[in-house]
Amino acid sequence: MKKLLICLLAFSLYFSCKNENSSEIKNKSVTTSTSEVKAAEFAIIIHGGAGTILKKNMTPEKEAAYKAKLEEAIRVGYNILKNGGSSLDAVEKTINVMENSPLFNAGKGAVFTNAETNELDASIMDGKTLNAGASAGTTTVRNPINLARAVMEKSKHVMLSGKGAEIFAEEQGLTLVDPSYFYTENRLKSLKRVKAREAQNAGKVDTESAYLDFYDADIKDSKFGTVGCAALDKNGNLAAGTSTGGMTNKRYGRIGDAPIIGSGTYANNATCAVSSTGWGEYFIRAQVAHDISALIEYKGLSLKEAAKIVLDKVKTLGGDGGIVAVDKNGNMVADFNTAGMYRATMNDKGELTIGIYEQ
Secondary structure, rough: OHHHHHHHHHHHHHHHHHHHHHHHHHHHHHHHHOOOOOOOOOOEEEEEEEEOOHHHHHHHHHHHHHHHHHHHHHHHHHHHHOOOOHHHHHHHHHHHHHOOOOOOOOHHOOOOOOOOOEEEEEEEEEEEEEEEEEEEEEEEEEHHHHHHHHHOOOOOOOHEHHHHHHHHHHHHHOOOOOHHHHHHHHHHHHHHHHHHHHHHHOOOOHHHHHHOOOOOOOEOOOOOOOOOOOEEEEOOOEEEEEEEEOOOOOOOOOOOOOOOOOOEEEOOOEEEEEEEEEOHHHHHHHHHHHHHHHHHHHHHOOOOHHHHHHHHHHHHHHEEEEEEEEEEOOOOOEOOOOOOOEEEEEEEOOEEEEEEEOO
16 A cells, blocks of 8 residues: 555656646747847838839839838938937938938828828837827928927827928928929829729729729839838837828828828837838728737737738738838848838848848
8 A cells, every 4th residue: 555655646746747847848938939039139120112013014223223222221220220329210310211212102202192282191109118209191391200200209299280280390490391392293193094093983882993093003002102110229129110192192181001100100119110001091990000019919929920910900801011010129020911012121230131022
């Protein structure tokens, strides 16, 4: 009997230790899946819009121009981060380069509304404080991302719009321009093509006709030219920003996801920084940027896993587009469910990647 009791005790201890070891292994696997390993001391990622970007439609000269501008923009932010600057400065100055270029649907290259005007939106967010600023529907502010940051840092509000936003911009000493500054011939031609097709589709209420009312192949999908940036600095602070001219042929003061915190832009030092580009109505409904952060924070997913789940949801709803993001450990993701997305990344080793077409 004594021998039997000793055997049972040994047997019990064996399985107790085995269960503890199994629990330990399980916990370790959870930690690994949340990407706790530091990937980079600092990092920056940008996009210049997603859509039907096909190599067969792109001349070598045009492709080279886009790549050169993407590199110029990201190197501005990279140099700020490399020299110990803040992620907010890197995001703002990087987006300025793209806003000042007619290649993108932001700032100088903004698309036209149905009324043949240019109405610009932007937002920025500080991952350290969760402070944020945005502007919508401005027509005279040269760099809307600068206005978004001024709203964040120098007002009691998060979003200002229209004439009020422009008055505030003037009070803050931001550069104002005549609305004609935003005029570009190719954008106006795009509007005219879209309006002509809209007239042909008059009376149709199907999804494809509604989609084509804003689409022009000459500038990808006309609603997808948004620019954005996400960055991590040496102090571990994340930031993200987004700027756009919105949709070609938009009416009634339409505002998309770009200036909406949680949809087009989100940053949180506990998780990641995200900038979106796509069909804004769907990105608003899905709260894309915040949802990616939430999946990381509450479910322990990696940035890559979270981005895929959220973009799949957007597609299920009927929309498309893409995101760029960087997490608190310097992991970067550029994901999209369209034929292409202008994008670039740089890490703390100075490694540069530039992409345009499908991954």
